[in-house]
Amino acid sequence: xxxxxxxxxxxxTPHTGASNPTHRPRYHFLPxxxxxxxxxxxxxxxxxxHMFYQYNPTGAFWAPPYWGHATSTDLLHWQDxxxxxxxxxxxxxxxxxWSGCAVDDGGVPTIIYTGVSQGRQRPCLATSHDGLRSWQKxxxxxxxxxxxxxxxxxxxxxxDFRDHAIWRExxxxxxxxGSGLRGVGGAVLLYRSADLRSWxxxxxxxxGNLAQGAPVSTGVMWECPQLLAAGDRHALVVSAYGDGxxxxxxxxxxxxQQRFTPQLIHRLDYGDDYFYAPQALIDGQxxxxxxxxLTEGRTTEAQQADGWSGVMSLPRVVALGQGGALCLAPAxxxxxxxxxxxxxxxxxxxxxxxxxxxxxxxxxxxxxxxxGDADRCGVAVRCxxxxxxxxxxxxxxxxGQIGIDATQASASSSANNDARSGPLALAPGELLDLRIFxxxxxxxxxxxxxxxxxxxxxxxxxxxxxxxxxAEGGEAALAELQAWEMRSIWGAPAAER
Ligand code: DQQ
Numbered sequence: 001x002x003x004x005x006x007x008x009x010x011x012x013t014p015h016t017g018a019s020n021p022t023h024r025p026r027y028h029f030l031p032x033x034x035x036x037x038x039x040x041x042x043x044x045x046x047x048x049x050h051m052f053y054q055y056n057p058t059g060a061f062w063a064p065p066y067w068g069h070a071t072s073t074d075l076l077h078w079q080d081x082x083x084x085x086x087x088x089x090x091x092x093x094x095x096x097x098w099s100g101c102a103v104d105d106g107g108v109p110t111i112i113y114t115g116v117s118q119g120r121q122r123p124c125l126a127t128s129h130d131g132l133r134s135w136q137k138x139x140x141x142x143x144x145x146x147x148x149x150x151x152x153x154x155x156x157x158x159x160d161f162r163d164h165a166i167w168r169e170x171x172x173x174x175x176x177x178g179s180g181l182r183g184v185g186g187a188v189l190l191y192r193s194a195d196l197r198s199w200x201x202x203x204x205x206x207x208g209n210l211a212q213g214a215p216v217s218t219g220v221m222w223e224c225p226q227l228l229a230a231g232d233r234h235a236l237v238v239s240a241y242g243d244g245x246x247x248x249x250x251x252x253x254x255x256x257q258q259r260f261t262p263q264l265i266h267r268l269d270y271g272d273d274y275f276y277a278p279q280a281l282i283d284g285q286x287x288x289x290x291x292x293x294l295t296e297g298r299t300t301e302a303q304q305a306d307g308w309s310g311v312m313s314l315p316r317v318v319a320l321g322q323g324g325a326l327c328l329a330p331a332x333x334x335x336x337x338x339x340x341x342x343x344x345x346x347x348x349x350x351x352x353x354x355x356x357x358x359x360x361x362x363x364x365x366x367x368x369x370x371x372g373d374a375d376r377c378g379v380a381v382r383c384x385x386x387x388x389x390x391x392x393x394x395x396x397x398x399x400g401q402i403g404i405d406a407t408q409a410s411a412s413s414s415a416n417n418d419a420r421s422g423p424l425a426l427a428p429g430e431l432l433d434l435r436i437f438x439x440x441x442x443x444x445x446x447x448x449x450x451x452x453x454x455x456x457x458x459x460x461x462x463x464x465x466x467x468x469x470x471a472e473g474g475e476a477a478l479a480e481l482q483a484w485e486m487r488s489i490w491g492a493p494a495a496e497r
Contacts, residue, residue: 041102064096186222231320270422271454297456375473
């Protein structure tokens with residue numbers, strides 16, 4: 001395998017990103033160019049948010065991953081830092097430095113990641129002694145040489161062994177690793193250690209069930225596990241994979257005697273893998289903030305033609321909802337990106353009405369809608385003047401579903417143009433409350449504080465900037481709509497990427 005040694009992605013690196021900026025987000029983080037996937041090692045360190053991410057510095061396609069790195073003091077504007085980890089040819093991570101986490105080991109920033117070589121996935125460690133800028137790999141890597149042989153216990157052989165989350169409990173480090181048990185389902189394996197280097201396997205923290213179909217299938221393997229405190233419960237977040245599924249699952253329940261027992265399980269984002277492999281940190285305000293990888297919804301050829309692939313989600317505040325589900329809300333800091341406010345309503349919503357005063361492809365829209373007797377209603381964004389292209393944020397009351405209908409989003413044959421949704425029931429008299437973030441090809445929607453849905457859209461028409469309200473099978477009413485143009489996080493247009 002050849003492994004180029006690229007220059008570090010630093011603030012001084014010229015932005016060689018989009019040859020065609022049409023779809024490139026302006027207020028979401030993404031590297032200047034090339035491929036990114038999972039957020040890694042998210043950590044709040046001495047007043048600074050550190051975001052690492054899976055990165056291919058050689059092109060807009062997946063390859064043995066490096067760890068890219070960026071920092072922020074305000075959650076909005078990000079500074080590129082040197083590449084943190086690179087695969088080492090001929091070593092235990094020659095096939096990539098896969099996903100992992102970062103912890104504070106008594107003042108020493110420490111990364112645990114998955115080193116991959118010859119198809120084997122093994123935990124590895126690296127430390128920084130210059131304030132998270134450069135990282136030295138531990139001479140004793142890999143720190144766990146083989147997965148546990150839990151087949152002996154009759155639980156099924158371990159099919160994968162990667163991705164890490166670590167916490168301290170009773171003065172001891174605890175680590176979970178994403179896995180799957182052949183013929184059984186996804187699994188999260190629990191270890192403990194006194195020094196982060198020598199680990200003792202305990203048992204599975206939680207195991208899925210391949211046979212489960214309702215309320216949601218849980219897949220063959222669980223990637224990127226993380227155990228979070230949420231209100232009076234715990235939440236186990238995993239990215240469920242295999243058997244035709246790929247989405248983030250949130251399980252809320254109890255953590256006791258070092259085992260997690262789920263009580264409720266749901267998809268964390270109804271856009272499925274458009275919000276994938278998320279990772280959370282706890283910041284200086286004690287908030288749990290989460291970011292996910294927004295995958296592309298277009299062909300690999302289209303991604304490579306544009307020179308970039310993958311976007312980081314907006315920062316989302318994690319909380320336990322009233323019904324016991326894990327809920328995500330946009331971080332309040334995002335309000336600082338708002339331009340002038342425009343306000344509309346109340347007004348009736350007929351079949352479809354284009355808003356004359358709101359247009360754009362970088363917007364935040366907050367709409368509160370009374371569904372009335374309409375079967376379906378919502379807000380359409382990125383609408384062309386002739387209606388040929390449009391993306392609908394659609395509440396289907398009869399089906400009890402909310403989602404993003406992008407089946408008419410783009411005239412391009414390279415775009416997915418799909419529809420994704422999940423359950424939403426409104427209480428009698430409750431308004432549909434949509435906070436919609438449009439950032440060129442990214443749509444993030446937060447619904448009634450208890451559901452969210454991410455989409456990717458690639459309109460082709462320069463006039464696909466319109467906003468419409470629509471109702472079908474009856475009349476709905478707009479209680480209020482506020483809209484703001486969102487500012488770029490990259491400063492002047494010349495500095496944009
Ligand atoms: N991506 C990483 C893996 C992880 C997967 C590799 C999830 O560590 O399981 O780039 O998207």
